[in-house]
Amino acid sequence: MNIWIAIGVTAVGCYAVKLLGLLVPAGALERPLVKRLAALLPVALLAALTAQQTFADGHALVVDARVAGVAAAAVALVLRAPFLVVVAAAVVVTAGVRALGG
Amino acid sequence: MREQTAVPDTGAGDKPDAAVVRDALGVGVAVGLSGFAFGVTSAGSGLTLLQTCALSLLVFTGASQFALVGALAAGGNPLTAAAGAFFLGVRNAFYGLRLSQLLALPRAVRPFAAQWVIDETTAVALAQPTRRGVRIGFAVTGVTLYVLWNLTTLLGALGAEALGDTDAWGLDAAGPAVFLALLAPMLKTTTERATAALAVLLGLGLLPVLPAGVPVLVAALAAPAVLWARGRRSGGTSGTPGEEPR
Numbered sequence: 382m383n384i385w386i387a388i389g390v391t392a393v394g395c396y397a398v399k400l401l402g403l404l405v406p407a408g409a410l411e412r413p414l415v416k417r418l419a420a421l422l423p424v425a426l427l428a429a430l431t432a433q434q435t436f437a438d439g440h441a442l443v444v445d446a447r448v449a450g451v452a453a454a455a456v457a458l459v460l461r462a463p464f465l466v467v468v469a470a471a472v473v474v475t476a477g478v479r480a481l482g483g
Numbered sequence: 484m485r486e487q488t489a490v491p492d493t494g495a496g497d498k499p500d501a502a503v504v505r506d507a508l509g510v511g512v513a514v515g516l517s518g519f520a521f522g523v524t525s526a527g528s529g530l531t532l533l534q535t536c537a538l539s540l541l542v543f544t545g546a547s548q549f550a551l552v553g554a555l556a557a558g559g560n561p562l563t564a565a566a567g568a569f570f571l572g573v574r575n576a577f578y579g580l581r582l583s584q585l586l587a588l589p590r591a592v593r594p595f596a597a598q599w600v601i602d603e604t605t606a607v608a609l610a611q612p613t614r615r616g617v618r619i620g621f622a623v624t625g626v627t628l629y630v631l632w633n634l635t636t637l638l639g640a641l642g643a644e645a646l647g648d649t650d651a652w653g654l655d656a657a658g659p660a661v662f663l664a665l666l667a668p669m670l671k672t673t674t675e676r677a678t679a680a681l682a683v684l685l686g687l688g689l690l691p692v693l694p695a696g697v698p699v700l701v702a703a704l705a706a707p708a709v710l711w712a713r714g715r716r717s718g719g720t721s722g723t724p725g726e727e728p729r
Binding site for chain 1 (some may be wrong): 513536658670710
């Protein structure tokens, strides 16, 4: 039951913020500063999420096989590989390093 | 990336629809398939098949879903767990803010489009040069991702026991690789790179001391901080001529 409560609250909350962004009056967005901020916020959030999901283990920062995997993804990106190849590179290299005991 | 503040309504069609669809399918399929990792993780965290599928159907924002099942698995209070997931989902409001300008959807359509306002659809939509491209990119990414993410969530939950240790398969690296692939095309100017660098420092530096999900929100402050610093240095707003309303 507790899990269903968590699911319900999360679902309602996450949908509400998605909708909120779409419903904010257009007039509020006409200011150049707001436009630049809205364009720059995803950069900050994606960068932080990338770093956290690469180095976080709970509340601790660790360097493990994921770092090699994400580095492989970065190389694939520099080589202009397709999206699937980028993700596959990360998964395969991470699994490989773990298999080698990394 | 082109100047973010100006998207022509028509014309300038230097990118055919097929190329937009290809981009969208690439992201939709790759990320959609990673729902498998979520299904496995969720089932491994002790959620039932129904609970796992309900999360993908109703929450449909991967980072929040991973955060929620992680917190529940750690024995967290349901409301605390939900709060962490919610904080992670707040970024979608900013994506919606950006998308509503570019998509220009009728009000009646917005409640239906809202569920697809996530990292991936935003990244694909923002990368398109025309409004038509933005709409195609958003819709194709959204439908592909929604269908595949839910299907692979189901398969992942069913296959969790068969697979054993998902980390051994490297699936935990899929998430950051996806985020990195979405981020890379955005890092065109010094402003974006400085923002990303500051966000990384904040996100990692605060991770040990703040509740799950909160460091990412604080890291979002890198955006206004960099804009403020740049504004101070150039002595005022610049870069968007003719758009100052008053």
